Amino acid sequence: MKPAIIFGTRPEIIKLSPVVRAFLKLGIRPLLVHTGQHYDYEMSKVFIYELELPEIDYHLEVGSGTQAEQTGKAMIKIERVLMEEKPDVTMVQGDTNTVLAGALASVKLKIPVAHIEAGLRSFDRTMPEEINRVLTDHASEVLFPPTDEARKNLEREGITENVYVVGNTVVDAVLENSKIAERKSNILKLLGIRRKGYVLVTAHRSENTDRRRNLERLVEILESLPLPVVYPLHPRTRKRLKEFGLWERLKSLKNLILIEPLGYLDFLKLEKNAFAVLTDSGGIQEEAVVLGVPCLTLRYNTERPETLKVGANVLVGLEKDRVLMYIEKLLNEKEFYKRMANAPNPFGDGRAGERIAKILVELYESGRLKVRSSRFI
């Protein structure tokens, strides 16, 4: 069997690493195709190195651009690779432009697509990621929703066949790497911070960074936090802060440690030892519940409602008062802190990668890994 894995951004490399490993364990070396949507060392290569992935077979160097430029360029280059390599299945993970490009290029060549982390919905079609999720799910032959909630979203849209709830590979990655991180990373010492003595912040969503007023509201939130703040800055946000004249204001904040994006091991260590995380990241909402760290999400909706239901996460949007109210509550009410930190992990047991590889091999061996003319037969 010849599987291909297409990826291009930081979270895809992290969340696909358990799948690569699971295939290798079965004696199958998947073809690795990197679109180059992320290209800075600290957004890409550092993860390939830290997660000990095999050599990338194709670097497509798509880079940045408008939504259509990036997706279109990726499609054209992925199609060439798929025509040359003729894999039996193409795997994509999540909701980026790379994912949509990979799914469309593949299915049109009649190469079946397996979508990992299928069925997530924010029900907000103004997000580029929501469009990517819906279209990729409908182009895919095999779907791997992480939870039953995600499976139900697929069912509501008529997708009921070849759907396997397997858990989220984020758990595999966290379990595989957090002990290594604890041992190897000395980031707390390096930054001069104490365990549980700081808030870890990340923000990069277009809705929070592309409009000046929204980015300013984020800066105002950071200015008001009563604890030290550590903020590894996504390149998109750095660019916008400079463009909108907010860079100097943020840099001058006394309680803020503003740093480059971190490698996975350093980031996991910072995350696990944080008092709380304040984020608009999808993956970090998931990791926080696995690591037992309260999460405040800088959004008004989430495609990870499981984290809200179990009580690990709250939506605070860009509402400074709401953020402060929750931070104060976490600081002053021990029981509340414990409840958030000890919320059960809804994303599975850390064996999602193994299940995905096994299911795809079984489908292949029984001749069922094919693009069918109708899903509904």
Ligand code: UD1
């Ligand atoms: C993308 C995904 C988002 C995901 C995020 C993970 C889409 C639509 N968005 O958002 O879902 O959560 O990746 O981090 O696919 N840049 C650099 N260096 C890099 C990469 C990007 O400087 O290595 C800058 C460029 O100015 C670029 C901007 O960041 O224009 C945005 O990059 P892009 O890949 O388009 O979107 P992300 O915000 O990273």
Ligand code: UDP
């Ligand atoms: N991450 C990292 N270094 C950082 C910030 C994040 O390694 O400086 C990891 C984090 O542990 C998580 C993933 O990157 O696994 C989340 O990526 P991001 O927030 O960029 O994307 P999203 O999950 O929102 O798509």
